[in-house]
Amino acid sequence: MAAERFHLAWFLNFVADSWNGQWGSGGMPWDGEFYVEVAKDLERAGFDYVVIEDKLMVSDAYGGSTESNLKHAIAPKHDPVPLATLMAYNTSRLGVVPTMSTSFYPPFLLARLCATVDHIAHGRFGWNIVTSAEDRSAQNFGLEKLYEHSLRYDMADEYLDVVTQLWDSWEPDAVVRDRATGTYADHTKVHQVDFRGRFYSSRGPLNTVRSPQGRPVLCQAGASPKGRDFAAKYADTIIAVGNSPAEMKSYRDDIRERAQGHGRKPDDCKVLFLVSPVVDETEEAVRAKVQRWTSDPAYIEHVLTELSSITEVDFSQFDLDQPLPEDLTTNGERGSLEAFMQRGSGKTLRELVGLGISPGVELVGTPDSVADKMGELMAEVGGDGFLLTCPSGGLNRRYITEITDGLVPALQRRGLTRTSYGFEHFRDNLLEF
Template sequence: MAKKMHLAWFMNFTPDEWRAPFGQGGYPWDGRFYIEMAQTLERACFDYIMIEDKLMVPQTYGGSRDFALKNAMMVPKHDPAPLATAMGMATSRLGVVATMSTMAYPPFLLARLCSTIDSLTRGRFGWNIVTSAEDLAAKNFNMEKLPLRETRYEMAEEYMEVVNKLFDSWDKDAVVLDREKGIYVDPTKVRTIDHVGKHYQVRGPLNTVPSPQHRPIYVQAGASPRGRDFAARFADSIISVASGVAEMKAFRDDIRARADKAGRDPDEIKVLFCITPTLGETEFEAQEKYKRLVSSDYFITDTLASISAITEIDFSKFDLDKPLPEKLVTNGESGSLDKFQQWGSGKTLRELVVSGGGGLVSSVELIGTPDQVAERMGEVMEEVGGDGFLVTTPVLRVSRRYLTEVADGLVPALQKRGLARTAYSHELLRDNLREF
């Protein structure tokens, strides 16, 4: 019997595919386009939709903000939390995950917000945990630059300790609603946390009622050894961009080993790998579509601007038709940089952009008809061992056409092979993730 895979969608609250047909037209700010997207993905029985976020206007590529603003590259970018709430209130089973930075939110504020949204979405909220990776973002929060990566993870570990204490500051049955005795909350079931640590001092208790999940699901994308330890310790779902099937399997095996070492059940952590499938009615049509994409005027510059923004390395200064002059390092998103630069491959910068089969967010090449791609996805999961895929587009811009191709083409092909769910079995996001 085929083993089912989990499916999620990766997006951000930025303009849709505004330069091509079948988009919203580049002005999705009332949220309706993305709410309709969530409803479509729920119809396709996706586990969750995750909204990425950044807290700055990029200005690394070309040394100015001009390219990012002219091309809507990572800006404008609106706040994911209100959109996640709207999506959740317009659906009944799909999980909604918002990215929020430990740098930007004090622990109490974040825990309160997560608890509120989880209640509003009836137990389907998730928090994508990030520490932020750009000095430009740090400058918006009373800092000159980010702490070193190791320090950020040290702070994040204490941060998680605090928010978990806050979620536990109310017993699940603290709200008694005893009208006869006139008691709304049993005071004996609410307590302070009195946390005093190296980086945070928080008294508590939280001032929200326990939400349906008690805490949101935690999503994380740690790639470095320290990041993997963090994810294995805290995450319910881990997202990753790998370079091929062997690397996907190695990553998942490593995460499961780290989870076991941390005293967790590895099966409680669902690892989802980013993919950018290119679909067509025939294999030839799909291949031609892919060729048009990677040869378009904006694909290479958009990809380089994106990697520049998240690493704060200006890739416009490198010759497109020569290999990178040296192995690059960053205090930003090091995993994304290592995946992109493929150090030692000898590829030119242009080849690095094109060879990923989907920009910075593709783990394995998937080009063909829905049946061909579904078959390949099943083969990949069989070899990797699980747990599923995070679907997106090369530079995260989405059109109605692409959404339809996935929801009404690829997903039915997966379902008829027994590889994807055809209905939700549970109301809570955590329960749907742990179903298989």
């Protein structure tokens, strides 16, 4: 079965780009200009959106010290919302999706921020919903530790209820600008919320005009059963990881079934699978490139440091040439830990890291061969697209160009991805196919 058109998005961090390589901007991208260039390239290539990940701490999970985290520029990490605003201001169709945590943003503040930036972005703003997964983040906000994983999702469910009511507190036609009566907004169409729940309360209404999309495009990464159900209930697009076509299909089918159980149309929730395509002019050249990356001790330490940061499991304690213990658990990002461990039963930690050049399935080859693989994979899975991310170290111009000017044209020639945008608003483009 041939694949129909699918969506492309990009996953990045507002961190130092490839500062010690030949193709970065020098590792000082804090004015946002480098990432604005990236956004323009992604828009030119027809990407639906860019997700900007976030963490609210400098991790010391790897080896009990911040040394490796800072050495490999996993931190510093700057706030994604101003960067998303800047990216949106300098583009016209690309969706921008910063990460904000339900554990640390007061609901009214987040609802107001989303409405404000959606106006600035002309209806192209999204919110990557996280509950956060690190005790170190909680300690930056006056808590000893994070709430338990399941409770965090209970809280997030109520959080979405209150922010949705706040977004809806202004009716679409509340702004009348009636010169005859001197009325800017009709007070009968702006409503108090008076929300009182188990965890949150808010009087409302928002003091911002209803945004162009009504609410931002909602993005979420649901891996655990609780996370999947939350994502299926609320998300317009989901970040997913699958280690095989069968696993990816099973995940998407499960999400669609859960969405239908929540009274939603399954096609209104787009599941995008995280991948890191690696391309070059010949198969020999690309295999040599991958071998250089995965055999580099700095690359291995970088991968394990980053994995420690998001799971709060200290991977420095394990022998690289032995399999990981099967009973590893975490109150952090369970999905990330499970996806990493499921890459190969009985494989050593070094081998698992070697597989980590591409999250999920391997997409390594020439632009044409990788485009064929992506088309075949989507046909087998059923949809809806891919979320691309840089495979090693910081993001760099060379990798962006290899994708936007090498891989994407190969996908477009096959009719697999868009060549132009059909709509102005982010959600409309997401639902176009």
